[in-house]
Structures are given as structure tokens and as C-alpha cells.
Amino acid sequence: MRRWTALLLAVLAIACGGGADGATRRTIIDSRDNYDPRSLDPALSTDVPTGRAVGYLFDGLTRFTPEASVEPALATRWDVSPGGDIYTFHLRRGVHFSDGTPFVARQVALSWQRVLDPKVKGGRGWPLYPIKGAKEFADGKSSRIDGLAVPDDSTIVVTLKEPFAIFPKLLAMPVASIAPDRIPANFGEAPVGTGPWKLVEWKHDDYLLFAPNRKYWGTVPRADSLKARIIAEPSTAVAEFESGNVDVLQIPQGDIQSWQEDTERKKLLHSTPSLELVYVAINTTRGPLRDVRVRQALNMAIDRRILVRNLIAGRGDLASGVIPPSLPGGVKTRIGYQFDTLQAKKLLREAGYPNGIDVDLWTSTNPIYVRIAETLQGYFQLSGIRAKIVQRESAAAREAARKGQADLFVKDWYADYPDAENFLYPLLHSANKGVGGNVSYFQNAQFDSLVTSARREQDETKRVALYTQADQLAFEQAPMVFLYFYNELNAVQPWIKGFVPPVIFNGQPWTTVTKTTVGK
Amino acid sequence: MTAFIIRRLLLSIPTLFGVLVVAFLLLYVAPGDPVMAMVGERADEATIARLRAELRLDDPLPVQFGHYIAGIAKGDLGKSYITNRPIRKDILERFPKTLQLAGAAMLLATVLGVTLGVLSARHPGGLMDRFGLAVAYLGISFPVYWVGLLLILLFAVTLHWLPPSGFGGIRYLALPALALGMRSIAFLARMTRSAMLDALGADYVRTARAKGLSEFLVVGRHALRNAMIPIITVLGLDFGAYLTGSILTETIFSWPGLGRYVVNAIARRDLPAIQGSVLFLSAVFVLVNLITDIAYAKADPRVSYN
Numbered sequence: 001m002r003r004w005t006a007l008l009l010a011v012l013a014i015a016c017g018g019g020a021d022g023a024t025r026r027t028i029i030d031s032r033d034n035y036d037p038r039s040l041d042p043a044l045s046t047d048v049p050t051g052r053a054v055g056y057l058f059d060g061l062t063r064f065t066p067e068a069s070v071e072p073a074l075a076t077r078w079d080v081s082p083g084g085d086i087y088t089f090h091l092r093r094g095v096h097f098s099d100g101t102p103f104v105a106r107q108v109a110l111s112w113q114r115v116l117d118p119k120v121k122g123g124r125g126w127p128l129y130p131i132k133g134a135k136e137f138a139d140g141k142s143s144r145i146d147g148l149a150v151p152d153d154s155t156i157v158v159t160l161k162e163p164f165a166i167f168p169k170l171l172a173m174p175v176a177s178i179a180p181d182r183i184p185a186n187f188g189e190a191p192v193g194t195g196p197w198k199l200v201e202w203k204h205d206d207y208l209l210f211a212p213n214r215k216y217w218g219t220v221p222r223a224d225s226l227k228a229r230i231i232a233e234p235s236t237a238v239a240e241f242e243s244g245n246v247d248v249l250q251i252p253q254g255d256i257q258s259w260q261e262d263t264e265r266k267k268l269l270h271s272t273p274s275l276e277l278v279y280v281a282i283n284t285t286r287g288p289l290r291d292v293r294v295r296q297a298l299n300m301a302i303d304r305r306i307l308v309r310n311l312i313a314g315r316g317d318l319a320s321g322v323i324p325p326s327l328p329g330g331v332k333t334r335i336g337y338q339f340d341t342l343q344a345k346k347l348l349r350e351a352g353y354p355n356g357i358d359v360d361l362w363t364s365t366n367p368i369y370v371r372i373a374e375t376l377q378g379y380f381q382l383s384g385i386r387a388k389i390v391q392r393e394s395a396a397a398r399e400a401a402r403k404g405q406a407d408l409f410v411k412d413w414y415a416d417y418p419d420a421e422n423f424l425y426p427l428l429h430s431a432n433k434g435v436g437g438n439v440s441y442f443q444n445a446q447f448d449s450l451v452t453s454a455r456r457e458q459d460e461t462k463r464v465a466l467y468t469q470a471d472q473l474a475f476e477q478a479p480m481v482f483l484y485f486y487n488e489l490n491a492v493q494p495w496i497k498g499f500v501p502p503v504i505f506n507g508q509p510w511t512t513v514t515k516t517t518v519g520k
Numbered sequence: 521m522t523a524f525i526i527r528r529l530l531l532s533i534p535t536l537f538g539v540l541v542v543a544f545l546l547l548y549v550a551p552g553d554p555v556m557a558m559v560g561e562r563a564d565e566a567t568i569a570r571l572r573a574e575l576r577l578d579d580p581l582p583v584q585f586g587h588y589i590a591g592i593a594k595g596d597l598g599k600s601y602i603t604n605r606p607i608r609k610d611i612l613e614r615f616p617k618t619l620q621l622a623g624a625a626m627l628l629a630t631v632l633g634v635t636l637g638v639l640s641a642r643h644p645g646g647l648m649d650r651f652g653l654a655v656a657y658l659g660i661s662f663p664v665y666w667v668g669l670l671l672i673l674l675f676a677v678t679l680h681w682l683p684p685s686g687f688g689g690i691r692y693l694a695l696p697a698l699a700l701g702m703r704s705i706a707f708l709a710r711m712t713r714s715a716m717l718d719a720l721g722a723d724y725v726r727t728a729r730a731k732g733l734s735e736f737l738v739v740g741r742h743a744l745r746n747a748m749i750p751i752i753t754v755l756g757l758d759f760g761a762y763l764t765g766s767i768l769t770e771t772i773f774s775w776p777g778l779g780r781y782v783v784n785a786i787a788r789r790d791l792p793a794i795q796g797s798v799l800f801l802s803a804v805f806v807l808v809n810l811i812t813d814i815a816y817a818k819a820d821p822r823v824s825y826n
Contacts, residue, residue, distance in 0.1 A: 036784065121571060124559060124563070138566070188603065205614070231685065233771050235672075236685045239676055243683070395557055395788070434565075436564060437561060
């Protein structure tokens, strides 16, 4: 046996031969993707890893900065008609796709048409539905999109169904990116775009490797290459970061405390006010939950301060509405529901439930949501709310909530574009009940009218005021247990310069990020 | 022997058909809708209805099944709902990686497990035997994800000998193979030990010793060969299990094999991908079992299939 051990160690020593040192590696390596992108075809971009990669390879008419403001991309500027329903986009000239084809206005219309085409099976047409005739085209009721006109190669005129002031923000979403005229069958594997990076190779479930697009119209990436590794297990991503093999790490929510308390690791942390609301959707059509007093009682039954402190090491801003405080319309001064079991019990009594209520509390198997559910269950009990936890794998849990079968459902909402509308409209407008995102099945005519007016309002100050009013109403009506806005935490290696973790997931093109190499 | 192999292969067709039926029905009983996974967090009823129609999900179950079987008969496993890629291509891209990991794990298990078992059996109750027992306890009781994380911590993060995860040469293979093979090492060591103890006490071993054969020949040729049957059984079963995608190991070590593919497909309710993988993996399992049976005959002349 001793001989065997010696042999094994010798083999290991030869095989290992010194690991790759992070400081001398030239490729920048990202570890934030935890599953393989769906495709690299923008029309199929419905998830984060796909959207992130599509953002490297393609451009939209607009784009997000890391700080989540919207700036011109393939459109250099746009004019809005006085009525607010006609957008004339003036396109950038002299832009080429990575295969050399020139970029012209026709491709904008074709790309959007593809996104909406049922045959493409993308499934995410809604960012383009504000365009006149887009929904009819998607539903097969019309063979063309009425609202798109291409007067010349560098202009596209978009007529909307009704005024929608934040339309240019939606065009920065990956799904609205521009693809060339001809889309071969393997486009999802061999994409051709105008973006800052070109695809070198894609090893499924392993990594995507990108090289700078030297002919990029904007800032050509300064790094040699960019690799997006796909690491399913968060602990493994941490190990890769600690071994110096990856440059950026999203800190798993359960590990926050240990990173913040370690003086060395703490120096590498970057905090981002992410646009993620963590909440418990209350189905406002089920049993006692129809009563606003019961919903308010649920909000008062819990101590969110303790929950945020103990479960995510304090990295959340307590929510008192659905608009993140970092967005216009969000109110930092609104005092949220306070932990008060006496008041909660009193409200339940007034609503006619002196003996408390029984509810099902649904959660996915995501460890952080399971912990939230267990914590809430404990708090609820203090006020006579008997919650039964129903834990299901995430697709199944989400489906039950969408079908209106869950009383309470612990979930989150991550913004697609930085605007209060992206919280108010999908989460609580009655047009979006169920699959649209409103799993509270909340229906309130006044709220609907405020949000609808805000969507149409051209004047930003007035629009923001409408958002605030709608948010106040949502707060009072309590169609959810307001928990917190999560502030994302990323670790960045000391040899990386210029990386700012983006507020919106596709807001960091890595063009100005560099890696200092030591000893070379 | 040839007749036996042909008979077994023919018999596997109804087995695989049964697997398909069960897999198909299970997927329709399980909650979770593939279209919901395709549209993401925000959608509308019309889009969902359109996609369901496009994917023929609203057809009656027998029609859907017939449609699927017709595709299989033509050798077409269909296209993924989520990625639009052909399932066959996806599986063929990932299976060699799973095979590589399973092969390495089995190699480690055979070499370390059998050696440990033989050495333990030579002096029951001795130091080596007690060491073997400890290894077996640990290997069987520790779950693979825990062993995996410990291996990463020790060999990658602390010692910097090996990369924590990823796919590549032998450096990347060592840790996942050890994590995956751990249970088999433990199991084989115990199995080999008891089979060897039986064999070493048998008359033919005494005869061999009486003939004056060297201890190496007695143990290696006479005893071990007779102890092989249970060992082959365990090897065959474990290898079959490993080939079907070692889900946890592949996830922890970011190994781009079939196990992760299946897990992703299940999470997204990608029906054709799940069915295609189940069919493929069942075929592999049937094949491995057949090879195990053939190996019995090779190891033991008393076993005959004719």
C-alpha cells in the first residue's frame, strides 16, 4: 500500500504541475452565469445568461450604462412627435456587422418582426407590443407591423399604439437587439452582430469565449478576450474566485456575512443598488386575503428589520412600496409597516377573524426563499396567522402562483429596464394578472388609471408624481408583504480595473475593463 | 454466445419502449409547463396559447406520443423547446464527457477498491483491514456533494494543486473522478474483502498453497479470480449509474456532461430534451448490463449462456 500511495502522489504531482495564476492570465473571466444560455439569438433572449451574452455581441437602438441610465447606441438620437406616439430614430452611419454587412434601417424592422414571429418561438414579444400593429402581427392577425416605416437607410419611424414615454428604455433590452438580414438556422450558435465582442467559441455548460470586435463603432474592448464561465454551484464559483481563476464573483446570499467580516476579502467587494424587489405576493382573490385589513395585518405581523439583518446580513433596503428607492418615483421617506402583533391581531379581529386565519405559504426550493418562508411562518404565528409552507421546485411553484392557486408566494422581481413602470405595471396592473406578472391578482381601478396615465404622460415630473401616487396606493392596499430591495454584492479581483457591477444585468459591456498582468 | 447477445438486444426494445411510455406519462403528470419556462417572468395569454399550438402541446396525449415515436423511429430525437437545437447533437456533445468522468471514476474504484479489499482480506483484523474499514465507512456515509466540496477546498483552494472545476485534461478530471468514485471504492473494498475471505478459506486455495505456489499467485490467480463475480456485478451496476450522468458531481465540478444537461432540461420542462436523454441513457444502461453478463462468462467458466 505504501508503494501505491507514493505512486499516486507522484502521478498527482506530475499532473498538477503548478496551477494557472490569476495575475498572469490575460483573458478576463466572469463567473456570474449559473446556467447555459438558451441561445445567442437575440429573439430567444428571455433569461439572464442569454441576455448578458447577447448584449456583448449585439447592439440595440439604445443601451444601458452600468449605472442604468439609457444612452444612444445604434440610434444616435430620436425625435418624438408632439402627441408622444411617433418616434423617429436617426441611426448611426458606417456601422458594420461582424461579417462585414453594413447596418441599415431595414434590419431594425426585420429584427423586431422576427422577435414577434410565432415561428421563431422566442416567447418574449412584450417589449415591442407598444408598437402599433405589433400585437396583431404576433397573434397572426396581420401580416405586417403597421407601426414600422423605413423612409431611408438611416431612419426608422416607429408609430406607437398610444403615447408611451419610456419606450426608448425598452429598446435597450437584449430582445430588441438588431440582427442582420439573413438569419441562418444555426444563428443561435454562430451569431453575427454589431456589438463590441465577437464569439470565438461556445462550449455548452462550460464557457463562452469572446474576442474584441476590432471594427466596433464605439470603444473597442481593451482586454485581450473575455470568457463567461458557466458555474452551476455557487460554492464552486467562490472556490474558483479564491483560487484566482475567475475575476468577478457574485457573492451567494448565504455567504455575505463571512465576506463582510473578513478584512482581506472585504476590500474586493462592490455593492450595487440592484433593482430587485423581494416580496410575498398575496393573492387578493382568495378567502380572507380579499380583505385589505388582513393583508395589512400580514405586513405588520413580521419584523423585516430582523429578517434582513439575519438572513442577508443587512444587505436590503426595507420596502414600503414596489418602486426601488434608487429610481425616480420611489419614496425613501415613506414609513413602512411596523412590526406590531397587537395591531395585526386587532386588524384580523376587525376583519372578522378573531381566531386568526390559515394560509398556504408557497416557496420555491431556492434556499434563501425557504429561509424567508420559515422566518415568516414563525412571525405569523405570533399574530394568529397559521401558515403552512408549501415548497415546490421553482417551475411548479411559479406555475401555481400564476394560476392563482397560491395564497402567499415568496418571490422576487428583477427589473428589465430602470423605470418605476417596470414594477408598477407588471406586478400590480390588472392587465397583467397571472402570467403577466401580477400574481397578487390585484385589481384596483384607481391604481390602474394612475399607472395607465403615467405610461402615457410625456412630462417626466408629472409622470414621476403619478408613479409615486400609484405606489402609495399599492402600499395602502397591501397586495403583497413588502420585504426588501436586495443590494447585490460582487467581488472583483484586485488586478481588474474599470469594472463596475451593472445595475441592470446587460449594462456592462466590459469595453473599458482591463486586467493588469504581473510578471509579464 | 452470439445468439444470447442477439436475444438480449431484441428484448431490450420492449424495455426501452416501456421506459419511453413511463417517461412520457410522468412528464405530463408532473406540474410545470414548458411554455412557462420559454416565456420567462412576464408574458401574455395569447403568446402562451400560440406557443402551445406551435409545439403541439394541446394535441391529445396519444397523438403527441405517436408523433414522438414516429420521430424516434426515423432516428430523430427532436429539437429542444428552449434552445431550438437538435437533441441528438446535444447528447452526442455531452456523452463523451460523462463517459470520460465515469470511466475515470470506475478506474479509480477498481484499482483502489479491489486493492484495498485484497489487502484487507489477507490479514483480517489487522491494521490494513481496520484502515480499509474506516475508508469504507467514510466513503459510503459521506454524500458526494460534501466530499466534492471538501476535495475542492483541500486540493484547489488550500494546496493549489488542481483547478477547482471545469473541463479539460487530467488535472480537471482528478477531483470529480475521485468524488464520484468514492462510494464505489468503499463498496468494492468491502465486497472484495468478503469475497476474498470466502475464497481464501476454500479447498482449492489450500491445494494451491500445498503445491508450493507463491503467495502472489495464490491470491492473485486462484482466490481473486473466484472472487470476481460479485465484484463485476457491483462494477457493472455502478458504471451504469455513473454513465447516466452523475448529476451532483457534474454540478459541483462544473463538468459539462449529460447529468447537468438533464437537470437543466428538467428545470425548464424541456420535454423533448428530457425524453431524448432518458431514452439514450436507458439504452446505455441496458448495454452496460449486457456487457456485465458477458463478463461473468469470461470470469467464471461455470457460467454459460448457451
